[in-house]
Amino acid sequence: MDDWQHIKLTYITHFYCNQGNIDSVLSLLRLYESYPEDILNSTHFVIVDDCSNIHYEVPEFKLNLTWLRIDDDIAWNQGGARNLGVTYAKSDKILITDLDHHLPPETFSYLIRHKNPDRKFYKIYRNDAETGKRIKGHSNLFFMSRARFFRHFGYDEEFCGHYGAEDYRFVKYHKYHGSVQRYLPRHIRCNIRNIDRENSYHSLQRDLSFNTPVDLKKANEISTYGAERGHSRNFLNFKWHTVAVFNRPDTPPKPRRLWRSLWWFRCLFSPLAR
Numbered sequence: 001m002d003d004w005q006h007i008k009l010t011y012i013t014h015f016y017c018n019q020g021n022i023d024s025v026l027s028l029l030r031l032y033e034s035y036p037e038d039i040l041n042s043t044h045f046v047i048v049d050d051c052s053n054i055h056y057e058v059p060e061f062k063l064n065l066t067w068l069r070i071d072d073d074i075a076w077n078q079g080g081a082r083n084l085g086v087t088y089a090k091s092d093k094i095l096i097t098d099l100d101h102h103l104p105p106e107t108f109s110y111l112i113r114h115k116n117p118d119r120k121f122y123k124i125y126r127n128d129a130e131t132g133k134r135i136k137g138h139s140n141l142f143f144m145s146r147a148r149f150f151r152h153f154g155y156d157e158e159f160c161g162h163y164g165a166e167d168y169r170f171v172k173y174h175k176y177h178g179s180v181q182r183y184l185p186r187h188i189r190c191n192i193r194n195i196d197r198e199n200s201y202h203s204l205q206r207d208l209s210f211n212t213p214v215d216l217k218k219a220n221e222i223s224t225y226g227a228e229r230g231h232s233r234n235f236l237n238f239k240w241h242t243v244a245v246f247n248r249p250d251t252p253p254k255p256r257r258l259w260r261s262l263w264w265f266r267c268l269f270s271p272l273a274r
Helices: 023-033 037-042 078-087 105-113 146-151 166-176 211-225 260-269
Strands: 009-015 043-049 064-070 093-096 120-123 125-127 142-145 180-183 189-192 240-246
Touching: 009 023, 009 078, 009 105, 023 043, 037 043, 037 105, 043 078, 064 078, 078 093, 078 146, 078 166, 093 105, 093 146, 142 146, 166 180, 166 211
Parallel strands: 009 043, 009 093, 043 064, 120 180, 125 189
Antiparallel strands: 064 240, 093 142, 120 142
């Protein structure tokens, strides 16, 4: 039985490839495989294949890695893929991103050491691919709490099957319920990747005409009825299976013998007690 107690951060990404290969995914994991051991020992990578229609074999990686595949072919199933990835996360701190970004080692180290985000969810500044200067973060890259993600039902899969709006509504829904969106410090960055969009990507068409009215309907529902309205609760409406799981050897942690005895202190001073 695999043990994941040592995981402090889960990195979640998804892909759909209908061209020649999945090198865009494999090259990213090979890059991360070269990172320092203290990062790799504390990080769990979750890869979700959103029913790609090309055949491939998953090579072995020296990572804590769970590779999943969605079996039902649903166009633009980003929300469902992200819901599935978060479901399999082995830590409360999660980083959700697309394939066209990658984190440098210092950003991984920062997130691993960062306190639990609780009701905050963070964007990350990016390095411009040409100048290296700081630019704004991407709208669908989030560092947040897994518990908070599920408290508000994850992504609304009513948007799946058509392009767009699910990230925007996800952010709005969280803000309406008191989640606070912030940026991580300016020196903490992520990098923009150059992906081969002709051979290792997808050719789906972007058309907002269906999901824009869906988004407006949800905005009206929560504005009119408040509280828990504005989210369909559609969640994991598809079949999937586990393709591969890899584990790095765990390093024994340092003893914290007083931790259990101080439970009363945590009851008094935890955020939930206030």
